[in-house]
Amino acid sequence: AETLRFSSFEPPVAHITKNILTPWAAEVSAASNGELDIQIFAGGTLGRSPAQQVKLVEDGVADIAWVIPGYSPGRFDQGTIAELPFLVTTSTKGSRAMWALYEQGLLTGDYDKFKIIAVLSSSANGIASTVPVTQPADLKGVKLRAPGPTMLSAIDALGAVPVGGITGPTVAESISRGLITGTFTQWGAIETFRMGEVISDYLDVPMGATPMLVLMNKAKYEGLSDSAKAAIDGLSGAAFVERFGPSFDQNVAEAQGRITGANKINAVTPDAASAEQWKAAVSVANTDWIAKTENGQAIYDAFVAALSQ
Amino acid sequence: MTIPDRLRGLARALALVGFAGLLLLALMTTLDVLLRWLFAMPIQGVNDMSAVVMAIVIAACIPANLAFKQNIRVEAAGLLGGPRFHALLEVLASLATLVFIALIAWQFIPYTLSLHEAGDRTWVLGWVIWPWWAVATLMMAFGVVVQAMTLCLDIADLFA
Amino acid sequence: MDPLTLALIGFLAMMALIALHVPIGIAMALVGITGFAQIVGWGPALSLMASEPAAAMSNLDLAVIPLFMLMGSLAAAGGLATDVYDMANAMIGHRRGGLATTTVLASAGFGAICGSGVATTATFGRVALPEMLARGYQPGLAAGSIAAGGTLGIIVPPSAMMILYAVLTEQSVLDLFTAAVVPAILAVGFYFVAVQYIVMRAPASAPVSPRMPIRERLRAIARGWGVFALAVVVMGGIYSGVFTVNEAAAIGVVIAFVFALVRGRLTRQTALHVLAEASSATAMVYIMVFGATIFSYFIAVSGGAAFLVDSIAHLPVPPVMVIFGLLLLYIFLGAFFDEVAAMVVTLPFVIPIVTGLGYDLVWWGIINVVVIGIGMLSPPLGINVMLLNSMHRDVSLSTIYRGVTPFMIADLLRLILLVLVPALTLWLPSL
Numbered sequence: 084a085e086t087l088r089f090s091s092f093e094p095p096v097a098h099i100t101k102n103i104l105t106p107w108a109a110e111v112s113a114a115s116n117g118e119l120d121i122q123i124f125a126g127g128t129l130g131r132s133p134a135q136q137v138k139l140v141e142d143g144v145a146d147i148a149w150v151i152p153g154y155s156p157g158r159f160d161q162g163t164i165a166e167l168p169f170l171v172t173t174s175t176k177g178s179r180a181m182w183a184l185y186e187q188g189l190l191t192g193d194y195d196k197f198k199i200i201a202v203l204s205s206s207a208n209g210i211a212s213t214v215p216v217t218q219p220a221d222l223k224g225v226k227l228r229a230p231g232p233t234m235l236s237a238i239d240a241l242g243a244v245p246v247g248g249i250t251g252p253t254v255a256e257s258i259s260r261g262l263i264t265g266t267f268t269q270w271g272a273i274e275t276f277r278m279g280e281v282i283s284d285y286l287d288v289p290m291g292a293t294p295m296l297v298l299m300n301k302a303k304y305e306g307l308s309d310s311a312k313a314a315i316d317g318l319s320g321a322a323f324v325e326r327f328g329p330s331f332d333q334n335v336a337e338a339q340g341r342i343t344g345a346n347k348i349n350a351v352t353p354d355a356a357s358a359e360q361w362k363a364a365v366s367v368a369n370t371d372w373i374a375k376t377e378n379g380q381a382i383y384d385a386f387v388a389a390l391s392q
Numbered sequence: 393m394t395i396p397d398r399l400r401g402l403a404r405a406l407a408l409v410g411f412a413g414l415l416l417l418a419l420m421t422t423l424d425v426l427l428r429w430l431f432a433m434p435i436q437g438v439n440d441m442s443a444v445v446m447a448i449v450i451a452a453c454i455p456a457n458l459a460f461k462q463n464i465r466v467e468a469a470g471l472l473g474g475p476r477f478h479a480l481l482e483v484l485a486s487l488a489t490l491v492f493i494a495l496i497a498w499q500f501i502p503y504t505l506s507l508h509e510a511g512d513r514t515w516v517l518g519w520v521i522w523p524w525w526a527v528a529t530l531m532m533a534f535g536v537v538v539q540a541m542t543l544c545l546d547i548a549d550l551f552a
Numbered sequence: 553m554d555p556l557t558l559a560l561i562g563f564l565a566m567m568a569l570i571a572l573h574v575p576i577g578i579a580m581a582l583v584g585i586t587g588f589a590q591i592v593g594w595g596p597a598l599s600l601m602a603s604e605p606a607a608a609m610s611n612l613d614l615a616v617i618p619l620f621m622l623m624g625s626l627a628a629a630g631g632l633a634t635d636v637y638d639m640a641n642a643m644i645g646h647r648r649g650g651l652a653t654t655t656v657l658a659s660a661g662f663g664a665i666c667g668s669g670v671a672t673t674a675t676f677g678r679v680a681l682p683e684m685l686a687r688g689y690q691p692g693l694a695a696g697s698i699a700a701g702g703t704l705g706i707i708v709p710p711s712a713m714m715i716l717y718a719v720l721t722e723q724s725v726l727d728l729f730t731a732a733v734v735p736a737i738l739a740v741g742f743y744f745v746a747v748q749y750i751v752m753r754a755p756a757s758a759p760v761s762p763r764m765p766i767r768e769r770l771r772a773i774a775r776g777w778g779v780f781a782l783a784v785v786v787m788g789g790i791y792s793g794v795f796t797v798n799e800a801a802a803i804g805v806v807i808a809f810v811f812a813l814v815r816g817r818l819t820r821q822t823a824l825h826v827l828a829e830a831s832s833a834t835a836m837v838y839i840m841v842f843g844a845t846i847f848s849y850f851i852a853v854s855g856g857a858a859f860l861v862d863s864i865a866h867l868p869v870p871p872v873m874v875i876f877g878l879l880l881l882y883i884f885l886g887a888f889f890d891e892v893a894a895m896v897v898t899l900p901f902v903i904p905i906v907t908g909l910g911y912d913l914v915w916w917g918i919i920n921v922v923v924i925g926i927g928m929l930s931p932p933l934g935i936n937v938m939l940l941n942s943m944h945r946d947v948s949l950s951t952i953y954r955g956v957t958p959f960m961i962a963d964l965l966r967l968i969l970l971v972l973v974p975a976l977t978l979w980l981p982s983l
């Protein structure tokens with residue numbers, strides 16, 4: 084059998100790697116009738132840094148990788164649309180819409196350099212904090228972990244103070260030591276990075292999601308036999324998206340139950356009026372994104388249309 | 393001054409400039425912290441700058457490290473033989489080091505080119521990053537020159 | 553070839569190259585890519601020679617090492633080490649063995665602003681050894697206390713070794729620094745006892761110094777504030793969350809720089825010396841990291857680590873015996889190997905074993921650093937001992953090795969205590 088190396092920087096026990104990527108690899112191997120043997124190298128055993136994953140596939144160190152394109156600014160930039168506020172709500176809908184954009188040919192450039200197995204999105208990030216945050220004015224002067232550049236103008240507009248250089252693994256200690264007061268995140272990440280014990284409040288407003296990709300080395304894919312290609316294709320694209328989104332959302336919901344059960348966290352969903360206030364307060368991010376992205380308006384409109392289906 | 397002396401001097405000067413750059417970076421970080429702490433007005437993108445400047449600071453140290461043979465070694469086999477054997481081991485170690493630095497310098501070229509083609513940028517400020525890595529590549533290439541000189545000197549010692 | 557056989561051959565080839573004087577990081581890198589190429593082909597393997605160094609060079613956690621190196625060098629150049637020594641001397645110098653205790657205390661104090669054990673040893677080799685010899689201290693005790701005190705440079709946070717370990721095992725640097733607090737206090741306490749034991753056995757080894765006039769004592773104590781200011785701002789700032797570890801290191805550099813400048817200690821000559829010292833130490837660490845990561849990818853792809861973990865997990869011995877076995881291995885390797893190198897070389901195998909046995913990687917990091925400290929003293933290759941001997945040729949290697957023996961026994965007892973009671977290490981970070 085031809086061995087394909089699938090790299091994940093996540094530990095092998097983490098939800099996506101354990102419950103989505105690993106079974107996917109096994110199913111593709113099985114569907115290939117022994118032609119393919121997809122091995123998972125989790126925990127960064129082929130490349131530790133999340134930012135390195137694209138390069139691993141380009142260089143052929145890994146054949147397939149699970150990638151967060153936000154770590155490679157300047158590449159896959161059209162996909163940062165998922166990072167905008169008040170668009171993506173659930174991973175199920177967000178991933179379907181991202182895949183729709185790809186199928187419509189609106190994601191170009193670096194996307195064309197790879198065999199795209201899936202284009203995905205997390206569920207929306209809310210605001211986790213150590214102070215009560217219910218309306219936009221509450222964030223004035225609050226130190227927030229700086230997310231990607233997409234949200235910086237919105238943070239500015241809210242009068243919050245972005246603090247850079249905080250990685251996922253250090254976010255909990257940065258909160259507990261008061262270096263930051265809050266961060267945009269969702270329950271799955273709150274559980275993974277053990278933030279449950281250090282936050283006191285969570286506001287469920289959709290402040291943007293995290294786009295993700297599963298990439299395969301194009302030359303490697305094209306060198307495979309037709310039956311091996313068919314085994315991969317049969318479980319890629321829409322099939323991958325349908326496997327990913329619901330599982331992601333279910334994990335977020337379960338994580339929320341576990342975390343709010345074990346910690347005293349005041350989780351709030353804003354009413355329609357205050358949601359509108361939030362939407363207005365951060366809309367600058369969306370107009371900025373459209374202005375500075377090539378073909379931005381068309382992508383934006385297509386994304387909104389796909390989300391509403 | 394002989395050519396080896398000049399090369400060593402240049403390598404050392406490069407390391408000094410690199411670390412002077414580190415001092416500047418430290419000053420900027422301090423300023424960022426003070427502004428954030430006192431006025432809630434951090435400088436945007438200090439981490440961006442740190443990441444690219446650090447790459448050059450580290451690359452700048454490497455030629456001097458090679459020129460003055462400052463890597464951690466375990467001189468076990470040398471206990472077994474005389475000065476001639478010792479000189480032979482020295483040649484072997486220098487050759488391995490040359491292969492190492494030459495591979496790095498060589499591979500840094502396609503690496504930098506791929507950053508150029510892909511258009512990788514820093515996170516917040518959006519700077520293109522390939523020019524920084526091009527400078528780092530030049531420093532690695534200078535490391536190859538320095539190490540080639542070291543190897544020649546070691547071979548000369550073997551036959552002295 | 554069977555990947556496991558390949559991993560074994562790779563490991564032996566690396567050890568052989570190291571024994572043949574090839575620098576450790578370089579031996580690991582060369583063997584690593586050759587082995588990796590056998591599994592995935594030369595193209596991808598060679599690409600690691602750029603992508604791994606590049607990943608390390610832009611890793612902001614690792615960037616703390618050059619900053620702490622620079623801070624320590626600047627602090628020493630600015631005379632902060634002399635000050636802290638004078639201060640400790642003013643407080644306890646007049647007791648029996650007081651200067652040796654002073655050295656330990658001052659090393660710990662300096663260790664709180666310097667991340668390197670070798671730099672701490674070199675600093676007090678300059679500051680404290682002439683002082684003790686002039687006061688009639690037996691050279692073994694004098695040099696022994698400095699060599700042992702020097703290990704506090706890596707045992708008291710900040711510590712370059714802890715940063716290196718944290719980066720290579722993906723642990724939080726801050727967790728390691730926090731975990732090190734209690735073990736560091738224990739280290740100082742155990743060394744105090746060792747000094748008292750020595751002077752009780754051989755009172756002549758440490759003549760009692762006259763008590764300083766009270767005025768002079770107060771002046772010396774007052775002059776020592778610089779070290780405290782630096783330690784409080786840097787470590788206090790980290791622990792309290794005013795800034796990140798990176799920011800603290802950068803601020804420490806600036807403060808140490810200002811101190812040296814204001815005190816008029818920063819001549820052109822010393823400035824050049826400081827920069828050269830810090831940059832050479834930095835390059836050394838990075839080359840080691842390049843090699844270690846490349847080698848560890850090879851070991852991961854070959855399945856060698858997984859195989860080893862599996863075999864050890866099925867051994868019919870309790871986990872703590874495996875841990876003691878590993879420690880014995882390290883101490884044995886340390887006889888002819890540098891301990892830092894021993895740690896880096898074995899991490900790809902040992903880390904899966906330690907986690908597989910259910911131990912905490914932060915705890916193991918502290919244990920590792922303590923073992924490295926012991927290795928800095930143990931013959932035949934005790935770097936602190938050799939460094940002191942090179943600085944003061946009239947104090948022979950065997951004299952110093954005899955002098956450090958009681959301190960090493962204290963170290964071993966402390967090591968056993970830390971292994972048997974992980975809570976000593978893990979309690980503080982869990983708060």
Ligand code: NA
Nearest residue numbers: 663705708710
């Ligand atoms: Na220290």
Ligand code: NA
Nearest residue numbers: 886927930933
């Ligand atoms: Na040793």
